[in-house]
Amino acid sequence: MKYEISITKTAAPKPHPTDESKLGFGRIFTDHMFLMDYAADKGWYNGRIVPFGPIPVHPASTVLHYGAEIFEGLKAYRTVNNEIKLFRPLENIKRLNNSAERLCLPELDEEGCLDILKTLVELEKDWVPKSEGTSLYLRPFLFGNDPHLGVHAVKEAVFAVICSPVGAYYAEGINPVKIAIESEDVRAVRGGTGYAKCGGNYAASLRAGERAERKGYTQVLWLDGVERKYIEEVGAMNVMFKIDGKIITPALTGSVLPGITRKSSIEMLRDWGYEVEERLLSVDELFAAAEDGSLEEAWGTGTAAVVSPIGHLFYNGKEYTVSNNEIGELTQKLYDNLTGIQWGKIEDKYGWCEKVCNG
Numbered sequence: 001m002k003y004e005i006s007i008t009k010t011a012a013p014k015p016h017p018t019d020e021s022k023l024g025f026g027r028i029f030t031d032h033m034f035l036m037d038y039a040a041d042k043g044w045y046n047g048r049i050v051p052f053g054p055i056p057v058h059p060a061s062t063v064l065h066y067g068a069e070i071f072e073g074l075k076a077y078r079t080v081n082n083e084i085k086l087f088r089p090l091e092n093i094k095r096l097n098n099s100a101e102r103l104c105l106p107e108l109d110e111e112g113c114l115d116i117l118k119t120l121v122e123l124e125k126d127w128v129p130k131s132e133g134t135s136l137y138l139r140p141f142l143f144g145n146d147p148h149l150g151v152h153a154v155k156e157a158v159f160a161v162i163c164s165p166v167g168a169y170y171a172e173g174i175n176p177v178k179i180a181i182e183s184e185d186v187r188a189v190r191g192g193t194g195y196a197k198c199g200g201n202y203a204a205s206l207r208a209g210e211r212a213e214r215k216g217y218t219q220v221l222w223l224d225g226v227e228r229k230y231i232e233e234v235g236a237m238n239v240m241f242k243i244d245g246k247i248i249t250p251a252l253t254g255s256v257l258p259g260i261t262r263k264s265s266i267e268m269l270r271d272w273g274y275e276v277e278e279r280l281l282s283v284d285e286l287f288a289a290a291e292d293g294s295l296e297e298a299w300g301t302g303t304a305a306v307v308s309p310i311g312h313l314f315y316n317g318k319e320y321t322v323s324n325n326e327i328g329e330l331t332q333k334l335y336d337n338l339t340g341i342q343w344g345k346i347e348d349k350y351g352w353c354e355k356v357c358n359g
């Protein structure tokens with residue numbers, strides 16, 4: 001079911017970035033955005049693409065007081081054949097609906113949501129950057145917008161999509177990042193909202209992230225919230241370790257975000273003949289492997305982070321260097337194959353890319 005979408009074009013288009021090597025992440029926005037309203041008695045209505053700008057929110061709005069917000073992150077790529085394609089957009093739409101279910105926010109029709117993303121990207125196609133390593137990042141988000149202070153499932157909501165031309169998420173680019181394992185704060189617990197992509201998870205993670213940054217680390221690696229023993233994920237990515245030839249990644253126990261890059265990486269790794277174990281991995285097991293030399297590579301996976309090598313791991317006063325602080329062979333192969341499919345350099349044999357239009 002497609003939603004009706006009206007289009008009001010901006011009268012004042014912005015200049016496009018001239019130096020694509022300086023895009024960074026999420027600082028520049030395109031000319032238009034998508035907005036749609038929800039009311040319990042009407043369903044979704046008033047789908048519209050309008051000039052990018054502030055969104056009016058009632059001072060008593062549920063999102064401001066009770067954090068009723070979920071979001072997604074996916075990318076549109078300009079392929080080497082100058083086509084504009086989205087990477088596994090239905091996976092993001094399904095995850096958005098799972099997050100909505102957890103937070104009692106209204107869900108979207110999958111086909112209708114895909115049509116919204118494609119319509120917006122086609123309108124903004126000239127904003128999809130051309131240089132290697134760049135893309136147009138789409139940030140769909142959905143928030144409760146009831147104009148009163150009672151705590152209950154929302155009756156009014158807004159769905160919005162904004163777009164940002166981006167380069168690398170980390171200043172390090174494809175160079176290894178330094179990660180600190182967090183032993184004080186926790187991000188999520190089983191039964192909580194860890195598997196949902198909701199703003200509150202990120203708000204709760206900021207204090208530890210800031211502490212780690214002050215000590216020279218890029219992000220924190222979270223441990224499970226109950227025993228504080230098992231590796232979960234990094235602030236903006238899932239993690240994988242190559243130990244003794246096998247790939248080990250934390251299982252999706254409910255407190256970890258089910259990453260789409262994680263899922264795609266596992267599919268590729270298994271296809272290449274690697275044994276991939278999705279299971280509990282304790283910090284003790286990881287550091288025993290680091291000490292006896294069987295920890296061969298470590299990397300993170302995420303839409304913004306792509307495939308990001310981990311060069312240093314810090315925990316409880318000890319720091320370990322992984323693969324000589326260089327990008328490992330398998331990490332590089334994963335990066336090359338994933339981005340190769342996304343940029344149309346390698347055949348998309350898994351059928352992951354969804355064409356939007358010609359560039």
Ligand code: PLP
Binds near residue numbers: 238261
């Ligand atoms: N974990 C967290 C906490 C994230 O924010 C992200 C980014 O979306 C990921 C993992 C990776 O998920 P994906 O590969 O779907 O982008």
Ligand code: COI
Binds near residue numbers: 072073303
């Ligand atoms: C993404 O990779 O899409 C994310 O949402 C990570 C982050 C910027 C929060």
